[in-house]
Amino acid sequence: MSLFAGGTPCWAPGDPAGQGDETPLPEVRGRLGADVAVVGAGLVGLSTAYHLAQRRPSLDIAVMDARRPAAGASGRGTGLLGPRVGPPLDRAVRRHGPATAHRMHQAGVEAVRHTVDLCARLGVPCTDGEQIVAARSRAGLVSLARQATAYRALGLDVPVLSAADIRRRVDVPYQAGLLHRHAATLDPAALTRALATACAAKGVRLYGGSPLREVHDRDGRMSELVFPHGTVRAPQAVLAVNAGVAGLGLPVGTVLALEVHAVATGPLGPEARALLGGGGPAVIDAVPLAPYFRLTGDGRLVVGGGTALHPDGTAPRRIAELRVFAWDRLERWLRTLHPALAEVEVTHRWAGRIAVTADGLPVVGPVRGFCGVWYAGGCNGHGLAMSVAHGAHLAAALLGAEDTPEPLPWHRSRAPRLPVSRVTRPLLRACLASTDRTVRRAAWPELGPRR
Template sequence: MTRPLAGAPAWEPADVPAQPPLHGVVTADVAVVGAGLAGLACAYHLADRAPGLDIAVVDAERPAAGASGRGTGLLGPRAGPAIDRAVRRFGPVTARRMHLASVHAVDQVLDLCALLDVRCGLRTGAQVVATRSPGHLAALTRQAKAYQALDLDVPVLSGAAIRTRIGVPYTAGLLHRVAATLDPAALTCALARACAAKGVRFYGHSPLRAVHPGDLVGAELVFPHGRLHAGQAVLAVNSAAREVGLPVGTVLPLEVYAVATAPVGAEAYAALGGRAGDAFVDAAPMAPYFRLLPDGGLVAGGGTVTAPAGLDAVRLDAVRERAWSWLGRWVRRLHPDLSDVRVVHRWSGRVGMTFDGLPVVGPVHGLPDVWYIGGCCGHGLAMSVAHGAHVAGALLGEPEPGGPLPWHRSQAPRVPVDGPGRLLLRGYVNTLGRAARRRC
């Protein structure tokens, strides 16, 4: 039996602009560090709305090498905590704005896909957040009541209604109509090519080492073999902020896992909602989820989350093997026709988590003309594009319609994650993962 490709996503980055390493002293009007969706969306909107602006994009590797190219391609609305908790924390007006902003973010991505002719793997369809657990039925009920009170279009699906979409015995769910699934690497690489066509310069294989205030204005960015002096800088580096020493609070790297299968049988494909293109996400934290691919395969993620800091390569490899093996077994239990389906791809990716569930999108304290984007907490496919567009507008002096949202801030809460704190955090994450796996 052929061994599945470990570390290789079900999609590979497409053609991207040349990425020479940054050497010597380089200057730019705007430097964007991070060639993921957030950084490239920012560069794209800057180049589109301010032609002639000298923009340089620098990445530690290449476009789509990080989380933006290693996700599972679920495009749906979600930003910050669940809607009922958002109401309690921020009030109904702001909670409603938060949800509508996340729906608009989905629309932004779909508009970009149409503009950039990104068709690879794109399927528009609903996203269903569902549960098979009585305990999480109560949580879904609270969310449903909050959506209804806020006059938001997120209807409840009964178990019977879900069974008309999929042959998995979910008890109930919430229907998000504005959603899709897509190849995240294809979108990221298309954005890179569009930026290059607008004159954006690219540098690759150049990890950011340090950021200093510029001598007069702007920032000095330090890389292994050179320095970049920019009038303005956007650091879309997610959880790598800690390595650079950015004062943006605690944006913790967590590793998440995914698998993809060979094409499944026609009966199983239809029973799992293949015709409609819907995606199904379990309501339980860290619980597994899946979606179908246009070629007849299936992608699944979740079930295990790891805090990798402090784990050596051997221990981390062992965690990955266990996570992938569990996901493969879970997939085979979804439908009788999947009992012997082959897993052909297994991969992992790093997401940035904050301890209040909100991203950080704002100017960096103590570094004039430097902005940071990160901490999407696993919901970055839509929100990263929106964050990039927001920062581009801010750099160009454009006001934010409706005023700032809760994630338009300079810092997340600071939490000790070294020494004993690291052990406590790992134990907490592992406990949540075990609880999610038991229910599934």
């Protein structure tokens, strides 16, 4: 099912298909070759191609996409550029130890800085600001306390905010929060398209309307990528297809697709903007999948999170019903943020897919049994900054660069396997329903009287 059946993001071109005035890209037809073949014209794939071309301009690089640049998750995110990657820091410490958890956090911070610098080079508007992880439920406060202890133990600059501290930034009654100073917001589709333009200017060949069907390993020296109307052979290939890898039969573990939702208002008035921080901080709930919000450059309020769906195996009519339910809940939630939002008009609703793994970590590494083939995906909804960073890492690794950094826990060949099948899908949906009940308790408590 097309993601665009889920509505149009507030930054998408004006026509319903989201195509705007873009010139269609050629399809893969016949037998083609390249030095490096990249499948997926989202942030990971285009960042890989961009950094490869930067490092070695003589390379013949081809990027293929099932539709076009920014048509998938990279064009449908809510634009939060924050340092989160993998599980919360306290869990990272328990699983990987303090030293590795510290490196994981620093890698996230560096990914934000790198993406902000890239936006400046490409002329993409990017608003520096703070990101607050906040709570107004018991579950959220417990999670915040554990994370605060871990940040403090590792000597990381992530201060605790009181309810009054938060109210001075955004006039919403959260009880406590953690402040990430190194954060920003942007239009993810604009960054993706700018990367595509920059790649084309560097001689990268771009193809659209070409979904990947199969991957073959030829004599251990050359990969062959099979598309509906042609093939591409290359000694090195990157599959930046996120949860789309599930249909290819490759040994990368389970990378599961979940559909998440967002809504946006029309431009708010000056008073409402000021009450919500004037475009500075984005506010994320400490409870996973609970609603979060931020302001855009033109003063719209964007709200995401809430209900998550597992769309595979679900009838299209049922998906449409569940989307309406999820959007309606987000609209009700945004009106609880402040009385000034009670009558605000919601002008955009959309859905997109994230890719999740059982342990919350992405997968960025070579595919076992396929010479020269790498896979990247599974950012668990925290992929804006890290997708760009993954592309830079892949470019360095493919070229054997000496400055390739020490591997992190997500630099691996596979995620844990989950028994996802037609038989076990009801169990997965029951788990999502349980998560949804936790989200409801966290996000819809009575707010109590205003000051």
